[in-house]
Amino acid sequence: MTLLALGAFANNRIVPGVSLGDVKIGATGKSLARLGRPYAGDAAMQKAWATWLGKGAARLDI
Numbered sequence: 001m002t003l004l005a006l007g008a009f010a011n012n013r014i015v016p017g018v019s020l021g022d023v024k025i026g027a028t029g030k031s032l033a034r035l036g037r038p039y040a041g042d043a044a045m046q047k048a049w050a051t052w053l054g055k056g057a058a059r060l061d062i
Contacts, residue, residue: 014020023032038050 018025023035035052039053041048041050043049
């Protein structure tokens with residue numbers, strides 16, 4: 001599954017270098033709290049990865 005699955009939602013847009021839907025690049029942890037707890041995550045080499053699963057084909061990887 002890829003980020004293209006987010007295209008199923010008309011109000012989500014991918015703007016390179018700016019945002020993915022309502023999620024802004026560089027957003028604070030507090031602003032991301034509305035997403036809830038991630039389904040999975042990993043951190044290594046000073047980078048972090050988190051995955052949120054939505055309903056149906058929706059998936060958000062940050």
